[in-house]
Structures are given as structure tokens and as C-alpha cells.
Amino acid sequence: MSPKIVDKDAKRAEILFAAMRVFSEKGVAKTKMIDIANAAKIGKGTIYEYFHSKEDIFGQTFQHFYKDMQAILEKAITATDDPVEKLRLLFNISFSEFLESSGDLAKIIMEFWAEGMRNKDEKILGIFNLKQIYAEYRTLISDILKEGIQNGVFREVDTISLAAILIAAMDGVTLQWIMEKDLLNIRQISNVLLDILLDGIKK
Amino acid sequence: MSPKIVDKDAKRAEILFAAMRVFSEKGVAKTKMIDIANAAKIGKGTIYEYFHSKEDIFGQTFQHFYKDMQAILEKAITATDDPVEKLRLLFNISFSEFLESSGDLAKIIMEFWAEGMRNKDEKILGIFNLKQIYAEYRTLISDILKEGIQNGVFREVDTISLAAILIAAMDGVTLQWIMEKDLLNIRQISNVLLDILLDGIKK
Amino acid sequence: MSPKIVDKDAKRAEILFAAMRVFSEKGVAKTKMIDIANAAKIGKGTIYEYFHSKEDIFGQTFQHFYKDMQAILEKAITATDDPVEKLRLLFNISFSEFLESSGDLAKIIMEFWAEGMRNKDEKILGIFNLKQIYAEYRTLISDILKEGIQNGVFREVDTISLAAILIAAMDGVTLQWIMEKDLLNIRQISNVLLDILLDGIKK
Amino acid sequence: MSPKIVDKDAKRAEILFAAMRVFSEKGVAKTKMIDIANAAKIGKGTIYEYFHSKEDIFGQTFQHFYKDMQAILEKAITATDDPVEKLRLLFNISFSEFLESSGDLAKIIMEFWAEGMRNKDEKILGIFNLKQIYAEYRTLISDILKEGIQNGVFREVDTISLAAILIAAMDGVTLQWIMEKDLLNIRQISNVLLDILLDGIKK
DNA sequence: AATGAATGAGGCTTCATTCAT
DNA sequence: GATGAATGAAGCCTCATTCAT
Numbered sequence: 111m112s113p114k115i116v117d118k119d120a121k122r123a124e125i126l127f128a129a130m131r132v133f134s135e136k137g138v139a140k141t142k143m144i145d146i147a148n149a150a151k152i153g154k155g156t157i158y159e160y161f162h163s164k165e166d167i168f169g170q171t172f173q174h175f176y177k178d179m180q181a182i183l184e185k186a187i188t189a190t191d192d193p194v195e196k197l198r199l200l201f202n203i204s205f206s207e208f209l210e211s212s213g214d215l216a217k218i219i220m221e222f223w224a225e226g227m228r229n230k231d232e233k234i235l236g237i238f239n240l241k242q243i244y245a246e247y248r249t250l251i252s253d254i255l256k257e258g259i260q261n262g263v264f265r266e267v268d269t270i271s272l273a274a275i276l277i278a279a280m281d282g283v284t285l286q287w288i289m290e291k292d293l294l295n296i297r298q299i300s301n302v303l304l305d306i307l308l309d310g311i312k313k
Numbered sequence: 314m315s316p317k318i319v320d321k322d323a324k325r326a327e328i329l330f331a332a333m334r335v336f337s338e339k340g341v342a343k344t345k346m347i348d349i350a351n352a353a354k355i356g357k358g359t360i361y362e363y364f365h366s367k368e369d370i371f372g373q374t375f376q377h378f379y380k381d382m383q384a385i386l387e388k389a390i391t392a393t394d395d396p397v398e399k400l401r402l403l404f405n406i407s408f409s410e411f412l413e414s415s416g417d418l419a420k421i422i423m424e425f426w427a428e429g430m431r432n433k434d435e436k437i438l439g440i441f442n443l444k445q446i447y448a449e450y451r452t453l454i455s456d457i458l459k460e461g462i463q464n465g466v467f468r469e470v471d472t473i474s475l476a477a478i479l480i481a482a483m484d485g486v487t488l489q490w491i492m493e494k495d496l497l498n499i500r501q502i503s504n505v506l507l508d509i510l511l512d513g514i515k516k
Numbered sequence: 517m518s519p520k521i522v523d524k525d526a527k528r529a530e531i532l533f534a535a536m537r538v539f540s541e542k543g544v545a546k547t548k549m550i551d552i553a554n555a556a557k558i559g560k561g562t563i564y565e566y567f568h569s570k571e572d573i574f575g576q577t578f579q580h581f582y583k584d585m586q587a588i589l590e591k592a593i594t595a596t597d598d599p600v601e602k603l604r605l606l607f608n609i610s611f612s613e614f615l616e617s618s619g620d621l622a623k624i625i626m627e628f629w630a631e632g633m634r635n636k637d638e639k640i641l642g643i644f645n646l647k648q649i650y651a652e653y654r655t656l657i658s659d660i661l662k663e664g665i666q667n668g669v670f671r672e673v674d675t676i677s678l679a680a681i682l683i684a685a686m687d688g689v690t691l692q693w694i695m696e697k698d699l700l701n702i703r704q705i706s707n708v709l710l711d712i713l714l715d716g717i718k719k
Numbered sequence: 720m721s722p723k724i725v726d727k728d729a730k731r732a733e734i735l736f737a738a739m740r741v742f743s744e745k746g747v748a749k750t751k752m753i754d755i756a757n758a759a760k761i762g763k764g765t766i767y768e769y770f771h772s773k774e775d776i777f778g779q780t781f782q783h784f785y786k787d788m789q790a791i792l793e794k795a796i797t798a799t800d801d802p803v804e805k806l807r808l809l810f811n812i813s814f815s816e817f818l819e820s821s822g823d824l825a826k827i828i829m830e831f832w833a834e835g836m837r838n839k840d841e842k843i844l845g846i847f848n849l850k851q852i853y854a855e856y857r858t859l860i861s862d863i864l865k866e867g868i869q870n871g872v873f874r875e876v877d878t879i880s881l882a883a884i885l886i887a888a889m890d891g892v893t894l895q896w897i898m899e900k901d902l903l904n905i906r907q908i909s910n911v912l913l914d915i916l917l918d919g920i921k922k
Numbered sequence: 923a924a925t926g927a928a929t930g931a932g933g934c935t936t937c938a939t940t941c942a943t
Numbered sequence: 944g945a946t947g948a949a950t951g952a953a954g955c956c957t958c959a960t961t962c963a964t
Contacts (some may be wrong), residue, residue, distance in 0.1 A: 630829035634745070685888055688891025716914075
């Protein structure tokens with residue numbers, strides 16, 4: 111009576127991870143559906159049981175990345191009340207829990223950035239709205255900074271601009287890390303950079 | 314040496330600029346040869362009189378970007394003997410002369426990064442060897458830092474790591490700038506960031 | 517003979533009717549197996565328990581149509597001995613019992629015709645041999661006409677050609693009926709046409 | 720300076736005729752783009768220089784058929800003032816100039832009918848609006864009949880219904896002709912039928 | 923028997939590149 | 944040199960059919 115029972119969500123996730131691996135290896139444009147199928151060890155047609163199109167897979171890859179990032183931010187800012195500590199957690203967790211754990215994902219981030227920064231029609235903007243994501247991100251960090259200013263930990267500064275600086279620093283380090291995962295001790299670099307930045311804004 | 318050669322070079326450059334405009338607007342993968350031809354107001358077939366392939370155009374776009382960058386670095390480090398001033402020039406010139414002047418180019422940088430960070434066969438590596446470029450870049454900045462240390466301007470630091478930090482900061486700001494050209498006063502942000510960083514390593 | 521066989525046949529018929537509905541709505545080529553399955557409220561795979569292939573379903577749809585037509589012919593020519601009445605019954609029954617009762621079927625007739633008139637390999641010819649069907653049809657009507665001539669009801673005419681004319685008239689009216697089920701009073705048109713035709717051949 | 724000079728319209732027509740040949744041989748659904756390309760002795764991709772899609776080709780095939788028909792009607796109704804003669808011309812020209820001259824086209828008519836009688840979205844309706852075409856056709860013939868009634872040639876009849884009958888007769892004969900191009904003397908059949916019909920409505 | 927998940931052959935279409943003019 | 948018409952390799956996606964449950 112009943113057909114093969116499959117955990118559709120689990121399989122969808124499997125395919126997504128396979129796609130991420132291939133995307134990060136070959137780049138989105140040069141990835142063929144058959145590559146994803148092979149990576150997932152399924153037939154070409156099976157992919158379409160779980161995704162509408164290649165574009166859809168790329169979009170969901172981004173969603174996945176974004177949700178992970180959200181979770182990390184959430185975790186970081188609720189773990190402690192100390193603004194300084196919050197920023198340090200943000201910096202550290204980004205690398206340890208997000209990038210290092212899914213190193214594959216890292217290389218696609220560039221494609222997210224490239225894709226996300228172009229003007230899109232409404233439909234795509236709902237998925238790839240990097241501008242909005244960064245705006246939210248700045249607000250979140252700005253709030254932490256305001257806290258610190260209120261607590262008397264930080265100097266009076268333009269919190270939004272400073273948030274942009276912190277994000278810039280994180281992204282920059284991310285780029286370096288992607289480029290030279292092995293050669294540079296990025297963890298240390300990241301810490302040094304954060305120390306300098308924190309030092310610069312502390313009262 | 315004949316006038317024709319000059320014409321050829323001029324036209325090649327024209328096509329290259331047209332290509333850059335389209336690349337930055339639609340992304341490299343989604344740019345068709347016909348788009349470039351239209352943008353350059355020439356026939357589709359004419360492109361092949363000046364370039365071997367689409368890949369070739371993309372490669373030369375990168376070369377152009379790279380040469381511009383080289384020139385800026387050159388200019389910066391020869392303009393003064395003061396290491397601090399050299400770094401400041403590096404930061405400022407990057408934005409004023411490079412990015413701001415060819416805003417179109419900025420959006421393709423992501424594609425360079427995305428493209429450049431994948432493992433390639435020898436032929437491509439000769440063109441898109443980002444790792445090597447960044448390594449050179451780090452060496453150059455490291456040399457400035459060493460100068461500063463010798464001069465007693467900077468503390469004793471791991472110059473290569475610090476170079477990486479400075480590059481990270483610059484790249485990060487670039488990203489922010491691409492994303493929010495209008496909203497954020499990136500020039501100011503970049504200066505603030507540099508001040509903080511310099512402050513952090515000054516003796 | 518066991519109840520299962522009855523079930524099987526009933527279900528096969530159900531699927532066939534579902535298929536006919538969808539065929540007539542979307543056309544055979546644009547009908548997917550899943551459409552038929554949905555229309556029949558069964559699973560996609562179940563269809564294959566009752567039919568070998570989509571082609572098979574289409575073939576059996578035709579067979580069904582053909583058997584209905586045969587039955588109508590049979591009914592018409594055995595109901596009375598009067599040749600004129602036989603022809604009138606043929607005309608009328610065609611519409612009342614066949615087309616009007618299964619209006620869905622009507623739209624597929626075009627596909628039967630389109631499919632049936634192409635040269636086919638042996639296998640298909642056994643199912644879709646329209647030429648033969650029409651030849652039989654002509655013979656049957658020709659026999660009625662011959663009867664009428666012998667009885668002195670009809671003039672001496674080329675019975676095969678006249679049979680073709682009668683069939684042409686019926687098919688033509690069918691087409692009009694399919695096209696404008698609602699606007700034209702086809703029943704009346706059909707009667708008028710038949711009256712004219714009969715009048716033309718009566719002695 | 721100038722590239723290959725091609726009469727685009729001529730080539731488009733060539734491809735269209737090739738497509739019509741293949742359509743009529745294999746049916747639209749079973750015709751592959753490569754079949755059309757081969758029939759036209761061009762490359763697969765070349766088709767797309769002249770048509771948007773397979774659907775487009777089919778649509779334009781229909782347009783072509785329709786324009787031919789229009790021209791025939793025009794020719795018939797302007798050639799004489801005698802209503803009876805007009806109808807006879809309509810009947811005869813349809814076969815001699817239209818069907819017999821482009822026998823290939825004939826077999827696709829079924830597909831036009833099948834395609835044209837389904838409910839379509841606006842876009843397709845603009846191309847395949849068979850209902851409207853037949854309505855126009857009926858009006859045109861109805862006008863001829865009205866003329867004949869005014870002239871006292873025809874009895875007082877429901878002209879629209881009679882127009883439908885005449886069209887039905889023509890279509891029916893067409894069908895027979897498609898089916899048995901060789902066996903039946905359709906020209907004669909068509910004349911006999913028309914004679915009977917005219918006789919039936921003459922005063 | 924019934925199901926729908928899985929499959930891959932096959933079709934449509936795109937587009938970089940070629941080449942005759 | 945310049946052009947765009949022609950091409951076909953290659954990729955995305957569909958869908959009839961299979962088959963494990």
C-alpha cells in the first residue's frame with residue numbers, strides 16, 4: 111500500500127550539502143546539475159524532486175548560510191551581558207562555529223557577495239537581499255555598541271559607522287582566511303585585530 | 314608601430330571597458346558576448362579580432378585591475394619615506410584613485426576573488442593567481458612595516474601577520490563600500506579604521 | 517471470473533475514462549501520466565498495473581471509441597428494415613448516443629484522426645487503422661444504399677461515393693458541433709443536412 | 720564591412736515549409752527540432768535565428784494556412800456576382816488551389832483543428848482562435864446566401880445555419896480527401912455534394 | 923495490489939565561436 | 944577589418960517508466 115518511505119527533508123538537506131561542496135569547488139556557474147547529482151550519489155532527475163532549478167538550489171544554499179549566521183549572532187549576543195565580550199564572541203564564533211566547521215561554505219561566500227550585490231527583481235531580492243542583511247547586521251552591532259557606551263565601556267562614537275568598521279574587519283579577515291586557510295594563523299590575526307579595534311574604542 | 318597598431322590597442326581597450334561595464338552589471342557568467350558587443354557598439358564577431366575568447370576578456374579585465382593596483386602601490390610607496398604616510402597613502406589612494414574612479418570595476422572584484430581563489434590549471438593560474446598576488450602584497454606591506462620598526466615608529470610585531478591585518482581591513486572596507494556606496498561615508502570609515510590600526514601598532 | 521477480475525476491469529475502465537477526460541482537455545501530447553493518475557485519483561505507478569504505456573492508453577481510448585461507434589452502427593441497421601430510416605438513425609444516433617453522451621470524447625476524435633491518418637508500423641496499424649475503419653464504414657452504408665436502390669427507394673447511384681458523401685457530411689457536422697457545442701443548434705442542422713441529402717438521392 | 724547577405728524572409732519561409740513537411744509526416748508532437756533542421760538542411764541552432772520556439776513555428780504554420788485560406792475566399796467571392804457561382808468557386812478552389820497544391824499541409828489541418836479547439840490563454844488565442852475563424856467564415860458564406868435570397872435564387876432559409884452546413888460539408892469532404900487521396904474521386908464527390916446541397920436550397 | 927521516489931534518455935534552447943562575404 | 948548568419952556542443956529540465964517497499 112505504501113511506497114518507499116523517505117525523509118524528504120533529510121534528503122533535501124543532503125542534496126543541498128552536496129551542491130554546496132560542488133559550488134565551492136567549481137563555482138556556481140561552472141557547476142552542472144549532473145555534478146551535483148554525482149556528488150549526492152543520485153540521479154540527475156532526482157534533484158528536481160527536491161528543488162525547482164539550479165537557481166533554487168543556489169538560493170537555498172544562501173538561505174542556509176544566512177540562517178547559520180543568524181543563529182551564531184543570536185547565540186553570541188545572548189550568551190553574555192558584557193558588550194566587549196559580545197563583540198569578541200561574535201568575532202570568534204564566526205570563525206570557529208561557522209567558517210571552520212563548514213569550510214566548504216566559505217568559498218561560496220564570494221559568490222553570495224557577488225550575486226547579492228547586484229540589482230535584482232523583487233523575487234530574487236527576497237532571497238539575496240545582501241544590503242538588507244548587512245543593514246540588519248549593522249543595527250545589531252550598533253545596539254551592542256550603544257549598550258557599551260551607556261555602560262561607560264566605550265567612548266562616544268558613531269555606532270553605525272563603527273559597526274560598519276567591525277563588519278569590514280570581520281569580512282576582511284574572512285577573505286584572508288579563505289585565501290590562506292593553511293598559511294596564516296587567522297585565529298590569531300583575528301584576535302589581534304579585534305584587540306586593536308576594541309582598544310581603539312574603549313574609554 | 315604603424316598607426317593601425319595604435320588603433321587596435323585603443324579599440325581593444327574600448328572593448329575591455331565595455332566588457333567591464335557589462336560584467337559588473339550582470340556578472341561574468343550571465344554576460345553574453347553579444348552584450349559586450351552591444352555595449353561596445355561593434356559587431357559580435359569583431360570582438361574575436363581583439364580577444365581570443367570570453368575567458369580571455371575576463372582575464373584581461375583582471376590584468377587591467379591588477380596593473381592599476383600595482384601602479385597605485387608603486388605610487389604610494391615611492392611618494393614618501395615615512396612608513397606611516399606610506400600606509401595612509403595606500404589606504405587612501407586605493408579608494409580615491411582606484412575604486413571611486415572606476416566604480417564599475419568594483420563590483421567585478423568579487424568575481425575576481427571568487428574566480429581567483431579556486432585551484433586552476435597552470436594556464437589560468439598564470440593570470441588569476443590571487444594567492445601569489447596577495448602574498449606579494451603582504452610582502453610589500455611587510456617591508457613598509459619593517460622600515461617603520463627599524464625607524465622606531467612601530468612596535469616589534471609580526472610584520473607578515475600585521476600586513477595581513479591591514480589588507481583584511483582594506484578589503485573589508487572595500488566590500489562595505491561596494492555594498493553601500495551611497496549610505497555610508499566610507500572615506501571617513503576607512504580613515505577611522507586606519508587611525509585605530511596605526512594607533513595600535515605605533516610605539 | 518473471480519471478483520478480482522471484475523475489479524480489475526472496472527478499474528481499468530475508470531482509468532480509461534479519466535484519461536479520456538484529460539486527453540480531451542489538454543490534448544494527448546500535453547497530457548502527462550501524472551495528470552491521468554490525478555484525474556483517476558490513483559497513484560502514478562498504479563496506471564502501469566492496468567496499461568503498458570501511455571501509447572497503450574491512447575490506443576485503448578480509441579478502441580473504446582471505435583466499439584461505441586460499432587455498436588451504434590449495429591443498433592441503427594438492425595432496428596429497422598427501411599433504408600431511409602436506417603440512414604436517419606445512423607445520423608441521429610451518432611449525435612445523441614455517442615457524441616452528446618460523451619462530449620469529452622468528441623475533442624479527442626481530432627487526435628484519433630490526426631494520429632490515425634499517418635503511416636504506421638504494423639503494430640500501431642492494428643489499432644489505429646482509420647483507413648480500414650472508414651472503408652468498412654463506407655461498405656456498411658453502401659450496403660444500406662444498395663438495399664434502398666433494390667427497394668426502389670433510391671436512384672441508381674455510385675453507392676460507395678455516396679457513402680463517402682454521407683460520412684463526410686456526418687464528420688463535418690461533428691466538427692462543427694465540437695467547435696460550437698453551444699451556439700449552433702447542431703441537431704437541427706444535422707437533420708436539415710440529412711433531409712437535403714436524402715431528398716437528393718430519393719427516386 | 721558587410722557580412723553575408725541573406726534574405727531573412729525567404730529563409731524563414733524555407734524553414735517554415737520544411738517544418739510543415741515534417742509536421743505533416745510525423746505529427747507536431749513527434750517532430751523534433753532536429754528533424755526540422757535536417758529537412759531545411761540547416762543546423763539546429765539556425766532555426767532559432769528565425770523562430771522563437773517550436774510552438775512559434777507551429778503557430779506560424781497555422782498563420783500561413785489561414786492566410787492562404789483567406790486569399791482563396793477573397794478570390795472566390797470577388798470573381799463573380801452570382802451567389803451560386805460563388806459557392807461553387809469556394810468549394811472548388813478550396814480543393815484545387817489549396818489542398819491539392821499543398822498536399823503536405825492537408826495532414827496538419829487535423830492538428831490545427833485539434834489544437835485550435837482547446838481553451839487557450841489570451842496569447843495563444845490570438846493565433847489559434849479557430850472559433851473566431853469559423854465564425855467569420857460562417858458570416859462570409861451567410862452573406863453570400865443572403866445575396867442569393869435577395870436575388871430570388873435561394874429559398875428563405877436560416878443563412879447562418881446553412882452556412883454551417885456548407886462548411887460542415889466542405890470540412891467533411893476534406894477529411895475524406897486527406898484519408899483517401901488516391902482511392903476516391905473526391906473532386907467528383909465534392910461536386911455531387913455541392914449539387915445536392917444547392918439543389919436543396921434553390922427556389 | 924498500490925504507491926511515489928528514483929531515474930536517465932531525450933528534447934528544447936542557449937550561446938561561444940567560426941567563417942563567408 | 945568588420946560583420947552577423949550559421950553552427951553544434953553542452954546544459955537544463957521534463958516525464959514516461961521502473962521498482963523497492
